[in-house]
Amino acid sequence: MRLEPKPAPSLAVTLLFPLAAIATTLMLTSILVLAAGASPLSVFYLVAKGAAGSQFALLETLTRATPLIFTGLAIAVAFRAKLWNIGAEAQLYIGGVVTVVLGTGALPLPSVILIPVIIVVAMAAGALLLLGPAVLKTRFGVDEVVTTLLLNFIVLLFVSMLLEGMLKDPMGLGWPQSQKVVAEAQLPRLIQGKRLHYGFVIALASAVVVWVVMKKTVLGYEMRAVGFNPEGARFVGIPVNRALLKTALLSGGLAALAGFSEVSGLKGNLTLDLSPGYGYTGIVVAMLAMLNPLGVIASAIFVAGIFVGADAMSRAAKVPSYIADVMVATSLLTMVVAILLTRFWIRWR
């Protein structure tokens, strides 16, 4: 077997590949569904229905998509510059910590000031968290995959320590959870009585801003150049290391917004299960979107839909909802293959 490069595919073909990847994913997961003794068609129907079959389902999917848009953007930005940020999970939690620290009454400010202040500080904290690994990478060539991945565990244990100590809710019946944030620090709901909150709007706005940054600004130009060809970028005078550090700041800040939005918009307080791996799922979201910031919105909603739909499905079809993890993981693999196929022919002899 051998790979032969092929000329750039048309836009239509490029758009077809994610769809083909998703179709392949469904076929592969059918095997597991069959093994669980259910009919794949009905299971996939139930997943789709559970994800988008009603107003409630759809709003739930968008609510779940909100943190994934943030982490997906964080990954898309970093991966575009070939900065392998696997630490969005940690940056998310740091965003949550900042929200709780500033939002539980420490700052007696009205909402219109308090929320922007929290956003700025949370982003700064997430940015600084990724700056460390980025500096180690640019200065000493330390592999950022290792450092960012391991930082996830360090930060999670740090948060655990806070929740058992400084930030522990005295009224929490001993649970490792923080106090609720004050009303001024809460993002309002988009629709009264429903869970979807303004974090979703901030996520959409962030995607547009990131798209503008990548397409229109000097910074986005530098990031893409550094990602495509660091040697070439250095030769033409692009400050490669500085561009990588800026990328790290932007990426870390975006991931921290996910933590802010979950605490301030949805949960109200910080717990150790704030994120069921949104930081890692963001990698799938970004890859499915082929690192396009606007595509991240669609792929985050798709991935969220699978999770939400699978929950509903498992109640009806008696297939464990873990099938959602399998589907998401498989879609990452098929997508990587699809991206490869957009660039190469495979020759079998």
Add this chain to the structure above:
Amino acid sequence: MPDEELPFAGSAHSLPWTGKEASPATPLPVTDVSSNPALRLSRISKRFGPLKANEAISFDLKRGEVIALLGENGAGKTTLMNILFGHYVADEGSVEAFGEPLPPGDPRAALDAGIGMVHQHFTLADNMTVQENIALGTQSLWRMRLDRAAAQRRIEQLSADFGLAVDPAATVSTLSVGERQRVEILKALYREARILILDEPTAVLTPAETDALFRTLKLLVAKGLSIIFISHKLHEVMAVSDRVLVLRSGYLVGERETGSTDRKELAALMVGQEVKPAEVSPVKLGAPLLALEGVSTAPYNGAGLDKVSLTLTAGEITGLAGVAGNGQAVLAGLIAGIRRPTSGSISIAGREVADWSPRAALAHGVARIPEDRHAIGSIGDMSVTENVIAERYRSPRFSRMGFLNWKAAGRFAEKLIADYDVKCPSPEARIRLLSGGNMQKLILGRALDPDPAVILASQPTRGLDVGAVAYVHRMLLEARDRGAAILLISEDLEEVLALSDRIIVMSKGRFSTPSSRGERTIRELGDLMAGHSGEHSDHAA
């Protein structure tokens, strides 16, 4: 041996490339020498999408013949050889070796049929000895013991027969480029190759080594081997081949007996039009613009710089010749700003520049044409527009307040495409899709458009076709006449001789004393390149 009429017949000793006793009863099939050519390609076609890499190419390679395959970059030479060697499968057509059809897409079958290839980039394991490299892969995995003595005898026999002097016990990493190439040839012969394909074999050799290679090729041919010699250097093709095949855009456009053609005709066939050599006007020297003072650097890809001094003067082209790995790459990187001196100083227009970087170089009016346009000269996955503004995207012309002015950038790209006659589908096309010549024209345009004071041209025509070479040369000469100080670094001695007002030879990180146009012959320069002369000086230029 070379004067024997029939190869192999009657040789009493063991055949050098088989190791078997040549019994008089079973000589090689002499009878069908005339009927079956060594190699027959019939209507080979290969397309990559819309691109016709090869289109209905047919030719025979006779036994004991040297064919030169001539063509510009992208003409389809490499594709054709990859099909021959089984790396690619042809869409149409077939290959026969010694009358037997060669199964497509099977490198093993090509090896078994006696086809050996010496690649442009050597495929040797640096940490192993010559003998280990040569014997690698030839012995059965199931044999418990390596027969080293026999292998060594065969290698020594082959070396002696074909003038391929190399020590079988030496580690490959200690060998020179020329020696490594000899090992590659020995490797092919050891595997009983009877057809040898050499891909641009002289690109890395000194003139003396090239002559030695040509002598070896003559010996091989005398022994009945057939050779395909791939090159775009016309004088070598004239010197070494019996027949020349010219490829252009995937088509076989010409076939000439070497004796009945000349370089002019071949060049015209290659590009499809007559090329005129560049005309050089007399030098008008100006002020010194860039000066290196006693600069040393860390080694990189061979030697580093060893206390060299150099002054580039306005209106003059300084040519730097030398065998690859003697410090040219470091010097190019230094002037381009991507390397820094460990000692010594760099001054521009008489003022020392302390913080030397690509940006500093650009800010001081140093234009750079890099050696490797794919790896560092361009960002392949970005568009033509994005590439042409790469050195100046921060100027007010192309960006304001952190936002890029894509309209201005697009206009600039279109201007360069028009001014430098670049063939490209659109400014939005990824630059990777452009041919080498068009990519180089864009890089040239990007470098020359701001009317730079100093120009670094590092291997500016490597891999380009004759037409593009002439264009690049003309552009450099025009810049010189406008008063630019130019440093031309090239492994192509003819290029250095044709363009340079002053020639310096680099060897082991040092400069020779400079010579002015026409002062030294090719042979003298060759001796300097090989480091044979002691006339290195610390303060050469």
